[in-house]
Amino acid sequence: MAETPEPAEPDGPQEPTLDEQIAAYQREYRDLDPQVEKVVSALGRLNRRMNVAYGRQVAALGISNAEWEVLKTLLLAGEPYRLGPGELAKRLGLTPAAMTHRIDRMAGEGLVTRDRDENNRVRVIVELTDEGRTKWLEAMRMASDFEEDLLQDLSPQERGLLGEMLIRLLRRVEHAQPDAGGRLTDLD
Amino acid sequence: MAETPEPAEPDGPQEPTLDEQIAAYQREYRDLDPQVEKVVSALGRLNRRMNVAYGRQVAALGISNAEWEVLKTLLLAGEPYRLGPGELAKRLGLTPAAMTHRIDRMAGEGLVTRDRDENNRVRVIVELTDEGRTKWLEAMRMASDFEEDLLQDLSPQERGLLGEMLIRLLRRVEHAQPDAGGRLTDLD
DNA sequence: TCTGAAGACTTCAACACTAAAGTTAGAGCC
């Protein structure tokens, strides 16, 4: 056994390329518009790969993708970086129950604090700690470097055009389904 | 109580728009390139909304998004629509353990069959049933209608350009991280 | 042909999320 880079898969099935995938779908469903499908499939694949990449990066900081989402949401709220569990849950697309547990963990790790609101003792206030803010900043640095690198092959004009087209699509999805369920899945 | 459409939230926090979000990040992290961030954030938001939409649509067919992914993967394999659990897991970005359970469910629902390979009794063969193929077709019909509608505001030229740019980005992600972990999350 | 090693699942324990039920504080009414 010299080094044999190939893990011995003689003619095993291969992960299809985008074009192969679209061709396969077309074989089974004639009405498919290949151009539309190409855009949509590329969008989906790109996003998934990016999420994997983000996950690896923030893991290096000792936090999970899920925790990073919470940090981002609290930071977006602006000073003093406070939100209630309910509001957090809504923005993150989680149930309040899941939010309770996530806050537990993050409070245990010192990323946030959880306190009763003194003015209205039904409410709870989740607040970003300094450590949490620092983690966010570190993650943001890594993410924006990665994103900058990702878009390297696009000229400023192309970047502008791409952003503009994506926002047009976004408007269309948001208009088409005005948040029927209530929750919005996740945030950016 | 007449009808009061507003659920009484006097000045509560709002879900930020894309531009507000980018402005907020910039306040905390000066080096951020707003154009890059706009593209990336729009990409993320768009994708999440789309996934919610897909989920609602296939739910109407009585299947989950997760099950639809399996149907798509088996269909992509081409006739006779067979793959092993391991290969399925790899393509779907799941652990083999999760795949075992998912196949259990789907076999119980009659969407796939699970059998031992007679030539190599270690291997298992998961095969799409006719019902599974029908479900796929119905889901595909709904999805492609939705996607067609989504892209309605884009001219054919724009669609082509958008697809081409997305594929350039995709190439860059795939080149940057050659599948370091092994699993690829999920498929389109 | 027997034995050891590798491969392909499956099983098990732990964790995260959802839906639904439970708890507790504030608000409105009499």
Next chain:
DNA sequence: GGCTCTAACTTTAGTGTTGAAGTCTTCAGA
């Protein structure tokens, strides 16, 4: 001031996923 109603969480039960350990075939060498 006590009653009910609602809001904002938390708890509980059940599902789906991961990582690690276990089982069962097959293959390669002695």
